[in-house]
Amino acid sequence: MDFVQAIFLAAAFVAAGLIQGALGFGLSAMALALLGIMPCTGAADAAFASMIVANGWQLFDGPRLTKLLRRFGALGAGIVLGGFALPHAVRRGPDLSLAVGCTILLLAFSGLVFGRQRLSDRQEIWASPVVGLCTGALAGTGMIAVPVIPYLHALELDREELVQALGFSVLMSILAMRSDWTVPAGIAPDALRAIWLVVPAMAGLYLGQAVRRELDARAFERWSGSGIIFLGSSLLASA
Secondary structure: OOOHHHHHHHHHHHHHHHHHHHHOOOOOHHHHHHHOOOOOOOOOHOOOOOOHHHHHHHHHOOOOOOHOOOOOOOOHHHHHHHHHOOOOOOOOOHHHHHHHHHHHHHHHHHHHHHHHOOOOOHHHHHHHHHHHHHHHHHHOOOOOOOOOOHHHHHOOOHHHHHHHHHHHHHHHHHHHHHOOOOOOOOEEEEEHHHHHHHHHHHHHHHHHHHHHHHHHHHHHHHHHHHHHHHHHHHHHHOO
8 A cells, every 4th residue: 555545545535434423324325425436455455344333333422312212122123134034045146236226316315406305203113124024134245224214214203313323333334243153264365454444434424414514404414315316326326
């Protein structure tokens, strides 16, 4: 890794962390998109590690952890159950990426044009485990936190509760995605050499949190909708 590549990668991870901090999601998708410009061996592992650290921070730095775990326990259980019980129920391929990407884009654009459709408390009771199971099954294909991200945006949550719930859901999705984990024989040297990229990612996360605090509710919704559009577009690009 030469100096120019190191500077580019640091800037890319700061940008990805800033998006994560401002919206509560998007670090991995943004980092991997930018890595497509200047690939680096081991950087994808660093993006994955950064995502774990960032979402763990969001979960434990949030306002009401106990209340969140009570409210979204069924959602988290559904995600983990979907990953462990249905690891091979869904096969990732161009058709699946296309279908999921189009669905997310449709939801995001309809939210921007017509306003977000809110789910009632009664609807949330049955929707959470169903969305969790779908998210866990899709996590086995490498699609992390889909469709739980648009689902959480449809609930009555303030921005800090939303960001904390996103952190919880992404961590559960990572656990579901790794339901067939085996103990590795060792850590690849390239991954260790790139692990320093977690530092600029967390610096970006801190900056993004400051940006989020300055956004009013309307601007936050608009930018969150744009982030969901980017998420759907990245799935379409991988189709």
